Amino acid sequence: TEVLGLGEVKKEEISEIMNELTFAFEDSNNTQEALKRYFHRMDRFTVVQKIPFSSERKYRAIEFEEKGCYVLGAPEFLLQDDEEGAEILRKVNQYSEEGYRVLLLGKCGSVQAEDGSVSEVSPMGLIVILDCIRKEAPDVFQYFRGQKVEIKVISGDNPVTVSKIAGKAGLLGAEKYVDASTLGDDPQSYREAVQKYNVFGRVKPEQKQKLVHAYQSEKKVVGMVGDGDLDPFDVGWVDIRTYSHGEVGGVLAKRFLGRPVVRASADLDEGRVEYVLSLIHISEPTRHSLI
16 A cells, blocks of 8 residues: 655645544445555544445545545546646556556545535545455366356456456456446446346446346356345345355355255355355255256
8 A cells, every 4th residue: 555645735734634534434345445554543533423435436435624625436436527637647647557456545525424415526646555365265266267258357447456356366358448427327338238248347336237137138147246234135146146244254145946945054264265166166956956
C-alpha cells in the first residue's frame, strides 16, 4: 500500500484522515484488510454520520465533527470531468496498467447518509494497493482448463487492474476485458460481450445476473464462485455455485436435468484458492449429476 498526495496535499494529511476513516467502518473485504494493515487506529475524531461502501456507488463516505466530510472510492466515480480530473485519471491508469488497485480520498462539501450522496468532492490523494496473488492460483486455473471449463472474471474493480491481476494469476485471454458500465441494459449487448471478453470490470450487482443469463443463452452450464457476503446468495439463476462464507464453503447445484440440489461443504483456510478444488473434488455427485 502506498499513499500519494495530490496538488499541495501532503501524505501526512491523508494518513491522518485514513487512520480515522479506515477503522470507522466494519465491512470486511480484501481492500479493507489492506487498509487496516497499513493505517493505524487513532480514534481522535467523532463520527457524525457515515455512508458504507456500496457496489452501486463505488465509494464510502464519512463526516467527522472536528474535520468535516470525506469520501473514499473509485476515482472514475468521484472525479469531475475537467482538466484536473483527467490528469488524475491518467495517473490512476498508469497504476492500473501495472495491476495496482487505486482509491481516491477526497474532501467533500457534504455527506447525506439518507440517500448515500456526497457533494463537491475535492481530490486529496490516492491510495495505491497491490493485490498479492496466491501461489496456488495458477494451478487452479490450469486444473479448470484441463476440465474444459471456461474461466471468466467478474469484478467491481477497475477492468484494467482486474485484467492485469487475472493474467498474472494464470487466466488465459485476460487481456480481453471490458468496463461493464458501458454495456447498458440491452440483453443483446451482454450476449455479445460474453462472446468477446474474459474479464468484466466495474460490474454492478444486478449485472451479474445479466451476464449469467447471457452465458446460459449460449447453452452454457454456468457456475459462480463468490464469498457469500457481497454476492447474492440466491442461486436460482446460477446452475452451480461455489461459495465461501466465514469458515464454511460449499458447492451447490440447483435442480438440473430433474435431479435435486446437491451440497457439499468443507472448511476454508483464509479463502485460499486451492480450496475451490477441494470443494469440487468432494462434490463429485454434483458434477456427475450435470453430465
